[in-house]
Amino acid sequence: MDKFSDYPTSLTAPARDAAAVVPNDAADLPMLPRALYVGVSGDISARLAGGQAVLFRNVPSGSVLAVRARGGNATGTTAAGIVALW
Numbered sequence: 759m760d761k762f763s764d765y766p767t768s769l770t771a772p773a774r775d776a777a778a779v780v781p782n783d784a785a786d787l788p789m790l791p792r793a794l795y796v797g798v799s800g801d802i803s804a805r806l807a808g809g810q811a812v813l814f815r816n817v818p819s820g821s822v823l824a825v826r827a828r829g830g831n832a833t834g835t836t837a838a839g840i841v842a843l844w
Contacts, residue, residue: 769792775789779841792824796837801815
């Protein structure tokens with residue numbers, strides 16, 4: 759039973775869905791996530807929803823980055839176990 763099924767999903771609500779992110783320099787993610795979970799520490803090179811490219815350095819394992827990323831670049835990404843949350 760889901761007592762919260764009638765509540766709207768907002769950017770501050772817990773994620774309802776997730777999918778593994780395979781870093782790719784060209785392809786966008788199929789869904790624009792609310793955040794990225796990082797399973798194995800390292801750098802993440804991402805393309806944000808606003809069009810900017812950014813490099814997050816030394817992201818610790820277990821971190822949740824509250825960014826709306828269109829995609830993660832293979833070039834420059836050393837972190838692993840990245841999961842998109844929406």
